[in-house]
Amino acid sequence: MPAETPPQPKLVGSSDEDSPGSQLPASLRGTITVDGKPLDGVGLVELYPLDGHYGKRTPKHRVVEQRNKQFSPRLLAIPPGSTVAFPNFDDFYHNVFSSSATQRFDLGLYKGGKSRELVFDKVGLVRLGCNVHANMASFIFVIDAPAYVPVDGATPFNFKSLAPGKYKARVWSERSAEPLETEIKLKDGVNTIAFDVKGDAELGPSPDKFGASRQPQGSP
C-alpha cells in the first residue's frame, strides 16, 4: 500500500454504506449516552428484525492502518468472511494482535511499508492491540445483523433505510463491558431514539498479548 495513501476515517462500515440505494420507508436517528452522559469514544448500533427474516451480507475487503502510533479506523464494522489488511505506515515496527474470544491472533512484528491480512469469519467483537505500543487500540465488529451503524461520540447516528416493524437493538460503546439489548418498534417515516448504556468497561491499555497488564505510554 503506497505511503501516500490517505488516512482511514475514524469509523468505517455501516449497512447504509454497504447497501447504497436502498429505499425503505422508515429511518432511525438517535444518540448513545453512557450513564446519562454523552458518549466519549465510539459505539455501535445493530438492528435485527424480530421476524428473523434477513439476508446475509457480502464479505468486504477493508483496511485498518497503523499510522502515527494509532490504528485507523478506530471502529470497523464488517460482515463475516471479510478480509482486513493491516498496513503499517509508520517508519518503525508495529504488531497487531487480539486476545478477544471472537478471534485470537497475532500478526507478529512488521516494519513500515509492510502489511498483513486476515479473514474475520466469526461474529463478535475483536479488540485490536499493538504489543509494542500499549496506547494503540481499535475495534472490529464482525456483524451478521442486516442493519448497523457506527457511532462517534455525541454525534447522532442515522439509519436511512429500514423496513417498519419490530427490531432487537444491540447497542455497544467502548465504555461498556457488555452491549445493551432492547426491543424497538419502527413506524413509517422518521423515528428517533436515545440509548443509554452502562459505563462499566475497564479503561486504559488492554493487557499485552501474553495477558500482562500494561501502563499507558507517554504519548500516543
Next chain:
Amino acid sequence: MKIKLLVITAVLAPAALAAAETADAALQRGHDLYKVGRIHEACEAYAASDRLAASAATERELASCYEQDARPVAAARLYKHLGDPAKATKLEANAPKLRFAINPTPGLVVKVDGLEVPATEDVPVDVGPHEVVATAPGFAGHTSVPVDRDRIVVDVIVRMQPVAETAAPNPSPSPSPTPTPTPNAGPTPVAATAMTPEPAPAASHRKTYGIAAAAVGAAAIVTSAVMYGLAEHKFNDEHALCPSSRCANDGDLATANSLLSDARTYRNIGIGTSIGGGLLLIAGGYLLFAPHAETTHVSVQVGRDGAGMAYTGSF
C-alpha cells in the same frame, strides 16, 4: 512387574509416536505458512516443532524464520547454539540495544525479560516490549521498554527504590517486636534489640546463645553496611542536586535538605547498628569460646542515636 512394564510401554509408545508426528506436522505447517508469507505464524509452528522434537534442522529453520520476523536476537541465540557465532554476532550488531542508567549499587543484578544481562554493557534485544528488572540488596527497580526500531540504542533508566529486606534471624525470644532496620525505615528509631535470657542460661545453652548473639551481631553489621550505603547514596544525590551547596531553586533546596536529613538518619542508624553488632559479635565469641560461666546476661540497646550493651555474669 513385566506386565506393568508392558502396560507402560503400550501407553507410552503411541504417545511418543503422536509427539513425533505432531512435531513433523508442526514443521510442515511452518513450511506452508512460510511459503505464503505468514512469517510470524510460521515461526510459532517451527518453535512448536522444536519443542516437541528438538533438532538442528528445525532450529536452523526457526533461526532463519526469526530473522524474517524481526527477531535477530532470538535468531542469534539459536545460531550460537548451532555453532555459528559469526552469524550471531552479525545479527546482534544490527539489533536494537538497551543501555542502562542505573545507580551503581553493590550486588546489582539486571534482568531483561527474565534473563540476567550485564548492567554496564549495551544489551542487544529484539524489537518489541521488554521488561527490565534491577535488584540489589535492599533495592529493586523495574521498567517497561517498548523498542520499535532497528539499530537504535534505547536508554533505560531504572529508579532503584528501597525495599524491605527479610528480617535477620533472631533465634532468641523477644519481648516486643524487633524489626530489623530497613533502608526505608527513614527516621523511625531502630527498636531495641534485646537478648536477655531469663532465667540465667544453663551451661548447656551457652553455645546456643553464643551462636545467636554472633548471628544477630553479624546481621546488625550487614544492616549497618546497608545503612552506610544508603547514607552515601543520599549524600551523593544531594551533592548532585546542589553542587558545592548551591541549589538552582527553592524546590531543589527543599529536596536537598530532605536528602541530607535522610542521609544523616541512615548514617546514625548505621553507627548504632555497627556498634551493637560489634558488641554482639564479641559477646557471641565470648560465650562460644570463653571458659564456662554459671550465668550470663547480655542486653543490647540499639537506637537511632547510639547503642549500648550490658554484659554481666558470674564465673
